[in-house]
Amino acid sequence: MARIEPFTAIRYTERELSNLIAPPYDILDESDKAALLRKDDHNIVAIDLPHMPPKTAGPDEAYQRAAGELTSWLDIRSLARDETPAFYVYHQTYKLGAKTLVRKKFFARLRLEEFGKGQVFAHEQTFGGPKEDRLKLTAATRCNISPIFGLYPDPDNAVAGNFDAAIAGQAPDQSGMLDGVQNQLWVVTDPAVIRQVRDRLADKPIFIADGHHRYGTALMYRQAQVDEMGEPTVNDPINFVLAVLGGMEDPGATIAPYYRTIAGVPQATADALRPALADAFNWTPTRRPKDADELAALLATGGAGAMALYFGGPDVCVLIAPRDEDLLARYEPSRRPAWRKLPYAVLHRYIIDEVIAKKFCGGTAPVIHYHKSLIEAVNDASVSAGIACLMPATTMQQLRAICTAGELMPQKSTYFYPKLATGMVINPLY
Numbered sequence: 345m346a347r348i349e350p351f352t353a354i355r356y357t358e359r360e361l362s363n364l365i366a367p368p369y370d371i372l373d374e375s376d377k378a379a380l381l382r383k384d385d386h387n388i389v390a391i392d393l394p395h396m397p398p399k400t401a402g403p404d405e406a407y408q409r410a411a412g413e414l415t416s417w418l419d420i421r422s423l424a425r426d427e428t429p430a431f432y433v434y435h436q437t438y439k440l441g442a443k444t445l446v447r448k449k450f451f452a453r454l455r456l457e458e459f460g461k462g463q464v465f466a467h468e469q470t471f472g473g474p475k476e477d478r479l480k481l482t483a484a485t486r487c488n489i490s491p492i493f494g495l496y497p498d499p500d501n502a503v504a505g506n507f508d509a510a511i512a513g514q515a516p517d518q519s520g521m522l523d524g525v526q527n528q529l530w531v532v533t534d535p536a537v538i539r540q541v542r543d544r545l546a547d548k549p550i551f552i553a554d555g556h557h558r559y560g561t562a563l564m565y566r567q568a569q570v571d572e573m574g575e576p577t578v579n580d581p582i583n584f585v586l587a588v589l590g591g592m593e594d595p596g597a598t599i600a601p602y603y604r605t606i607a608g609v610p611q612a613t614a615d616a617l618r619p620a621l622a623d624a625f626n627w628t629p630t631r632r633p634k635d636a637d638e639l640a641a642l643l644a645t646g647g648a649g650a651m652a653l654y655f656g657g658p659d660v661c662v663l664i665a666p667r668d669e670d671l672l673a674r675y676e677p678s679r680r681p682a683w684r685k686l687p688y689a690v691l692h693r694y695i696i697d698e699v700i701a702k703k704f705c706g707g708t709a710p711v712i713h714y715h716k717s718l719i720e721a722v723n724d725a726s727v728s729a730g731i732a733c734l735m736p737a738t739t740m741q742q743l744r745a746i747c748t749a750g751e752l753m754p755q756k757s758t759y760f761y762p763k764l765a766t767g768m769v770i771n772p773l774y
Contacts (some may be wrong), residue, residue, distance in 0.1 A: 348453035350429035353769035361520030388767030407484035447596035453584035465747035488586035492555030498591035508529035586771035603721035656725030682745035
């Protein structure tokens, strides 16, 4: 069963956090970091991103400096540790097109489990470099500076209802704007509410939405401590990881598409690719969608598995959909149907691996660029005479089915928006 616990967080002592919180470390570059530190030299990025570029391991000294900053900020009470264990209710208010949405979540400690051996499920493959960097930071600071993001099924949104009742009429304890998103935090210490929420989640699976590397790092850190000190007690903080948890059915939860551009294959024109895909896909010329909403409406007309391809050189867009819903059964018979029917799997395993790589690239994999913006993908295709792959958003149902089947999606098959703000809370591992 999934086990969550309240904890005594380290938090900023300021109520207004706009100049102190930061986007996730792995989407920042040198100029982003500098801009955040110009706003306030106590911005969390000084600790969370001690080495550039992100996701690469730096020298030990960089992480020791980060730990020194954390200690210094505690000494001068820029940061302070709470005295009473709490769950921390976390709301993000944001715009999606013309709508204003609120994504409701909460911070807790989540008990670590090896993937495949409990109720915590991954959905993406992870790689070594980011884990080494995060492990060095964890070991130096003895803290989880930034959280993982986990989703749990809750059709009635009962957990959010428990928290809504607990914070009704209360102003947030802290808040801050970041990239147009309002981040608000309430500290909930009521033992009855904590017990209700903990009990509600006890029999639910947790699906990791973001933070696979951080979860893997927490497992590695725990093992390193066990190797050095022996098995910890059941409630030792190293058995847990900082998590932001939200309901899959939350009206404010959004999974956006992740687009691709296949670059450097000028010979893969629309005229050349159409006969290469003719046996497997319906092919319908169409107008290029101007935004994600227009793309979603277009894909809905194409049926299961539909996607759009935009050819940047001739400014041509087509809607394609597999003739066989289980097209990949022939190529990946050992994979579960939920994985084989995912459009991202079809794109990579068939269109890219079987067609573009083999017929247009001499058997080598083409260069693929990943984009969160449809316009960026289209512009990239235009500049590189490439193909923008305009994908549907992965649904919560697909995410759950693939996770529980023990499968992993292709890299960057989900984009959870908005991103969590780093610096709302820190989880001490001592």
